[in-house]
Structure formats: structure tokens, C-alpha cells
Amino acid sequence: MARLGDLASVIRSKNAGPFQVTIDIMFADASEYRRTLESPRFTSAEIARRYGIAEEDVALIPFERVRAIKITIPRRWGSRGSGSAGDRDVYGAQQHGPLVDLEID
Amino acid sequence: MTDEIRIVSVNGMLGYGYELESLKAGIDSKPHLMGCDAGSTDPGPYYLGSGKSLVRTDQIYRDLKPALVGAVRNQIPFVIGSAGFAGAKPNVELTLDVVRRICREEGLHFRLGVIRSDVDKATVLRALEMDEIEPMPGAPSLTRELITESTHIVGQIGTEPYIAAFEKGAQVVIAGRSCDTAIYAAMPIWRGFDSGLALHMSKIMECGAQCAIPLAPNDCLLGTIRKDHFLVRPLAANRICTPESVAAHTMYEQGNPFLLYEPEGIVDIRGADFTQADRQSVRVSGSSFAPTPRLKIKLEGARRIGSRAFTIAGARDRHVIDNLDVIERAVGDAVQRNLNPEVIRAGYELHFRYYGKNGVLGELEPSMVSPAEVGILIEAIAPTEELASYVLSLARSSYLHCPFPGRKATAGNLAFPFSPSDFCGGDVYDFSVYHLMNVKDQNSLFPVELETI
Numbered sequence: 001m002a003r004l005g006d007l008a009s010v011i012r013s014k015n016a017g018p019f020q021v022t023i024d025i026m027f028a029d030a031s032e033y034r035r036t037l038e039s040p041r042f043t044s045a046e047i048a049r050r051y052g053i054a055e056e057d058v059a060l061i062p063f064e065r066v067r068a069i070k071i072t073i074p075r076r077w078g079s080r081g082s083g084s085a086g087d088r089d090v091y092g093a094q095q096h097g098p099l100v101d102l103e104i105d
Numbered sequence: 106m107t108d109e110i111r112i113v114s115v116n117g118m119l120g121y122g123y124e125l126e127s128l129k130a131g132i133d134s135k136p137h138l139m140g141c142d143a144g145s146t147d148p149g150p151y152y153l154g155s156g157k158s159l160v161r162t163d164q165i166y167r168d169l170k171p172a173l174v175g176a177v178r179n180q181i182p183f184v185i186g187s188a189g190f191a192g193a194k195p196n197v198e199l200t201l202d203v204v205r206r207i208c209r210e211e212g213l214h215f216r217l218g219v220i221r222s223d224v225d226k227a228t229v230l231r232a233l234e235m236d237e238i239e240p241m242p243g244a245p246s247l248t249r250e251l252i253t254e255s256t257h258i259v260g261q262i263g264t265e266p267y268i269a270a271f272e273k274g275a276q277v278v279i280a281g282r283s284c285d286t287a288i289y290a291a292m293p294i295w296r297g298f299d300s301g302l303a304l305h306m307s308k309i310m311e312c313g314a315q316c317a318i319p320l321a322p323n324d325c326l327l328g329t330i331r332k333d334h335f336l337v338r339p340l341a342a343n344r345i346c347t348p349e350s351v352a353a354h355t356m357y358e359q360g361n362p363f364l365l366y367e368p369e370g371i372v373d374i375r376g377a378d379f380t381q382a383d384r385q386s387v388r389v390s391g392s393s394f395a396p397t398p399r400l401k402i403k404l405e406g407a408r409r410i411g412s413r414a415f416t417i418a419g420a421r422d423r424h425v426i427d428n429l430d431v432i433e434r435a436v437g438d439a440v441q442r443n444l445n446p447e448v449i450r451a452g453y454e455l456h457f458r459y460y461g462k463n464g465v466l467g468e469l470e471p472s473m474v475s476p477a478e479v480g481i482l483i484e485a486i487a488p489t490e491e492l493a494s495y496v497l498s499l500a501r502s503s504y505l506h507c508p509f510p511g512r513k514a515t516a517g518n519l520a521f522p523f524s525p526s527d528f529c530g531g532d533v534y535d536f537s538v539y540h541l542m543n544v545k546d547q548n549s550l551f552p553v554e555l556e557t558i
Contacts, residue, residue: 016360018146018536019243024356052469063362065379066353072360074243076469081244081536083149085410085486086456090149094465101471 004042005100007032015092016072018081023071023096033067039104047071050098071099109331110293111136112306113340115172117313117322119143119185120160125171127314127325127340132175134327134340138292139176141168142285142311143200144187146405146536154256154407154534156195165189165203170211173204177213177277184267184278184288191405192222192282193257200279208558218275219554220266222259222282224404226252228550229542237543241403242360244539251537255406258538263368263402266551267291273555281551282405285311286367293330294369301394304372306335308365309354309389316354317344334390336382346387348379368403368547370396399543402550406538411454412490413530414497418504418519421478425518426462428509429479432518433457439503440496453487453496481519486533497527 005011010026027033036042048055051073059072076095078087089095113131116123119141131139144152148159158165169185176183189196197219207213229252232238240246252258259282268291270278280288289307294300306328309316314324317339325340337346355374356362365372374392382388420426437455444453460480463470483504485497505519512518544550 014358015147016358017241017243018150018539019241019245020360022358022360024353026353050469050471059360061362063356066349066356068353068356068362070356070359070362077467079410079535081150081539082146083151084535085454085533087149088458088465088467091147097466098469098471 001103001105003100004036004102004104007036007104011096011100013092013095015075015082019075021073021075021092021095023073023099024068025071026066026068030067036104037062037069041103041105046102047073047099051076107296109329110138110296110298112289112292112310112328113139114289114310114313114326114328115139115141116168116324117142117311117315118145118160119168120164121323122168123313123324124341128171128175130340131325131327132179132181136181136327138182138184138289139172140184140186140288141172142187142288143185144190144192144282150407150534150536151532152196153191153193153259153405154409155532156191156193156257158190158196158199160190162199162203165200166206169203170207173207173277174211174213177215182271182276182292184280186262186280186283186285186288188279188281191257192259192280194221194223197221197279197281204277204279205558213558215276215558216274217556217558218270218273218278219556220262220270220278220280220551221554222262222280222551224258224260224550226255226258229258229404229538232542238540241539241541247538247540251408252406254408255537256408258404258406260542260550261368261403261405262551263287263547264291264294265547266553268295269548270553271295273553275553275555284367286365289328298330299394300369301372301392302330302335304365304367304369304394305374305377305389305392306330306337309337309351312354312357314339314341314344315357316351317346318350319344334388336386336388338386345385348381348387351387351389352379368397368400370394400545400547401541402544402547404538404540404542405536407534408537409532410535411486411488411533412493413484413486413533414490414493414527415482415484415530416497416501416521416527418481418521418526419478420481420519422514422518424511424513426476426479428511429459429462431509432504432507435507435509436500436503439507440499443499444496448487448492448495451488451492453485453492455496455500456484458482490529494527494529501526
């Protein structure tokens with residue numbers, strides 16, 4: 001068992017436009033990349049649960065060439081897009097938080 | 106056709122700075138184009154809504170002067186895309202003011218092309234009625250009110266209007282809101298190079314040396330496009346590009362790492378090959394391109410939704426920290442009870458954020474650790490600054506003195522760092538429009554104006 005934040009060399013989030021947030025998880029080592037992808041705990045359903053969204057709204061895209069996994073989800077904060085009323089993270093730069101402590105088999 | 110086109114990206118954001126040595130190395134490479142991206146939606150809707158720039162005018166001046174002077178004196182075409190941050194009319198005007206000031210100081214003369222990106226509300230309303238408009242992924246739907254209430258609506262300019270500016274003899278192009286790729290891809294596409302390679306190279310170049318190691322959005326990058334490949338190289342001697350740093354950068358800020366959606370079509374980078382060409386350069390080939398069957402332009406609009414007032418305070422008492430939810434509900438009720446009916450009718454919002462507990466993630470916060478102290482941000486949004494300040498003042502005093510079961514520190518729930526405690530945060534906007542609109546002719550939507558400086 002290891003935490004995703006310890007396995008990854010980069011784990012970051014950022015706006016992909018005002019209405020989506022995209023999370024990049026990069027690995028220094030191919031075995032850690034595969035271990036994460038193959039882990040039964042690392043699923044669209046678990047990511048959806050952690051962000052309080054529907055599973056079909058999670059786009060999980062492995063990018064083997066650079067040992068990275070991209071996750072794109074709808075923005076959770078703001079009445080209408082980033083920087084609107086009630087936002088908590090205008091750039092979406094700290095929205096990877098719910099995944100950092102995810103336990104990977 | 107020339108064998109190659111060399112392009113210098115001055116930096117990833119005009120105003121963020123760059124190394125003058127890198128700029129000199131770029132000019133010494135005798136490029137066919139120099140450019141920089143000057144905008145983004147990342148900092149939110151305020152800059153489009155208000156027409157102001159996130160980057161201060163002095164920063165724009167400082168970055169623009171050596172680059173513009175170097176380009177014009179060496180007869181290198183120079184472009185700025187998304188001028189003044191959001192690319193609406195006032196944003197473009199503030200950039201033009203800086204350009205004219207530099208030209209006066211340095212005695213520069215050239216043909217200037219200005220491309221406006223403002224889209225008339227009547228055009229957007231007509232597109233809505235004709236069902237010629239669709240939301241971007243994740244964006245809510247559009248209404249007539251959202252369009253009419255927008256202070257500015259801009260469209261993202263693609264490569265064609267830039268090409269029109271070059272064809273008309275513009276040596277310097279200042280453009281409103283632009284697709285990041287159009288800034289660098291227009292010249293090679295105009296000169297007959299492959300669109301897929303040109304757009305892919307431009308996607309990497311739009312962030313300056315962000316694709317390099319050490320990464321730096323605030324430094325220069327050289328892109329060289331040839332018949333069947335392109336090369337990228339950082340212009341600072343201490344930086345390098347590697348196949349992985351460049352490939353990884355392609356996924357940055359993109360919802361999909363393999364497909365770049367541009368008005369011209371879709372670039373598919375799944376077949377792209379990244380190899381080390383020399384110590385600093387990476388060679389990229391194999392990105393393919395499918396032209397769009399129907400031209401769609403991305404629209405961005407912002408509308409004012411009110412004014413903001415806020416206060417920040419700390420709580421160090423465990424009983425307060427354990428009862429934040431209880432206090433928040435009681436404060437909300439107290440404010441509602443104490444406001445005049447006309448203020449309630451005008452509408453207001455109260456937001457509470459608890460830094461140290463879940464300020465960033467709200468209900469998504471997985472950590473349940475009870476903090477020793479919590480930073481409390483109380484925010485009021487109302488139609489006017491006066492009303493927002495009034496609502497906030499009520500909320501602040503209610504919070505300070507709010508009773509709750511088990512309260513022991515009966516003198517006050519909050520530690521304020523400042524006197525006065527309350528601040529005005531200015532106008533609040535939202536993204537009223539973030540949609541794709543079917544467009545027949547980009548050049549008539551984004552006309553080029555020419556002037557001689």
C-alpha cells in the first residue's frame with residue numbers, strides 16, 4: 001500500500017478553461033505508473049466519489065509515452081465558472097487535494 | 106517556399122518577464138516572427154468583464170520595449186495575441202497605448218495591424234436564436250439575458266485574420282482575444298507549412314520556455330518548423346528541452362492530452378514522435394491534422410453580478426472551531442432577520458471559508474483532523490458596494506458575538522488582525538458566455554485595421 005502522492009513525481013491540477021479542471025499525475029518510473037493504473041482503488045468511480053460528481057463526468061486518460069495519467073472533471077466551485085461567486089480556487093491549482101492521499105495497492 | 110521558418114516566443118505571458126540574453130539569442134537566430142501571448146481566462150472573469158489587465162501597465166511596458174524595438178529594428182514581424190489580458194476593446198486599447206509610447210520614445214515606424222475580437226451582442230443573440238451556438242464541455246447553457254447582461258463578449262481569433270494582417274503588409278500585429286496557437290501558427294500556415302505541425306508547435310510555444318528544464322514561462326523559446334517536423338529549443342543556455350519535457354507539456358492545461366481542438370481543425374498527437382535533436386533541442390514529427398468541416402469560434406463573455414465586501418479573522422478557541430457550522434447557520438439567520446426587506450429583495454449572498462479546516466476543498470476535504478486555529482473569511486456579494494458592505498457588517502458583528510451551545514469565550518468568537526476589519530473587493534463577474542458559435546467567415550468577424558506608426 002502506498003499513497004498516490006508518494007508514488008507520483010508530479011501531481012497537479014489546473015483549469016482547462018473556466019468550467020473544467022484537469023489533473024495531471026506523472027510518474028518517474030514505469031512500474032509505478034502501471035501499478036497505479038492497475039490498482040482496483042484507482043477507478044473513475046472512486047475519483048467521482050471523491051469529487052462528488054457522476055462517474056460519467058470523469059475523463060481518465062493514460063498517457064503512456066510520458067508515464068502520466070490525466071483526469072479531467074467539471075469544476076466544482078463558483079456559481080458560473082472560475083472566479084465567480086462562491087469560488088474557492090480561481091486557477092484550479094489545488095484541486096488535486098482529494099487524490100493525494102488515495103491508497104494504491 | 107523557404108525550407109524553414111524560425112519563430113521566437115518571447116515568453117508565456119507578456120508582463121511576466123524574460124531574460125534579455127535569451128531575447129538577444131532569439132534575435133540573433135534571424136527569426137521570421139517574434140510573438141507573445143498576453144492573455145488567459147485563468148485568473149477569472151474580472152479582466153474580461155472590467156476591461157482591465159491582471160498584468161500592470163509598467164510590466165507590459167518593461168517586457169514589450171526590448172522585444173518590440175528588437176523586432177522592428179531588425180525587420181522581424183511581431184505579434185501580440187490576447188492583448189491586455191482579455192482581448193476586449195479596453196484591453197487592446199491599453200496595449201496600444203504602451204506600443205505607441207514605446208514608438209514615440211524610440212522613433213519606431215511601421216505598419217501596424219490591429220485585429221479586434223469583440224463580438225457584437227446582436228450577432229450572438231442571432232446565433233442563439235438560430236441554434237448556431239453550443240456550450241463548451243462543462244459550461245451551462247446560454248440565455249438571451251446572459252448575452253445582453255455581458256459587459257464584453259469576445260471571440261477567440263484563429264489563424265486566418267492573422268494571415269489577412271500579414272497579407273496586408275502589417276509588420277506588427279496587436280490582436281484581441283486569440284487562440285494561443287494562432288499567434289505562432291498563422292505565419293507558417295500562410296507560408297505553406299503543414300497545419301498540424303504548425304498548430305502543435307504553437308501549442309508548445311505559447312507558454313514560452315515552460316516546456317524546458319528548468320521550466321520557465323518567463324523566458325524565450327525558439328521554434329523551427331520544416332516540411333515534415335519541427336524543433337523547439339530554449340533560448341537560455343542553462344535550459345534544455347527533452348522529449349519527455351516537451352511531450353508532457355502538450356498535456357498542460359488541456360482537457361485531452363492527445364487532441365488539440367482549434368478553429369482550423371483537430372490536431373491528433375497520438376502518432377507524434379519526440380526525439381532529442383541536440384543538447385537543447387527536441388524534434389517533433391508525426392502530429393496529424395483533420396480540417397474542421399464547420400468553422401466554430403469560441404466565445405467568452407463576462408457579466409457583472411454584484412459587488413464584494415469581505416473580512417478575515419481567526420479562531421483559536423476549540424469550542425468555536427468545533428461549532429463553525431452551527432455558528433454559520435445562526436449568522437445567516439441573524440443577517441436575514443436584521444436586513445431591511447428591500448435589501449433582501451435586491452438579493453445578496455454570504456459565503457464562509459474556513460482556512461486550516463477546508464477553505465480550499467469545502468465539503469470535498471477528506472481530512473478530518475481538528476486544527477488548532479482556523480482562518481475565517483466572510484464574504485458578502487450584493488448589487489452595490491454599499492449593500493455588500495452593509496450585509497458584511499451585519500454578518501461580521503453577528504459572527505463575533507454569536508452564542509452557541511457550550512460557548513465559554515463569551516467575549517468574542519473572532520480575532521481580527523485589522524482595524525478597519527472590513528474590505529471592499531470591487532465588482533464580481535461571472536463567465537456568462539463560454540460557447541462555440543458557428544461562423545461562416547472569420548475575417549469578417551475579426552476585421553484587420555491598418556495604421557502607419
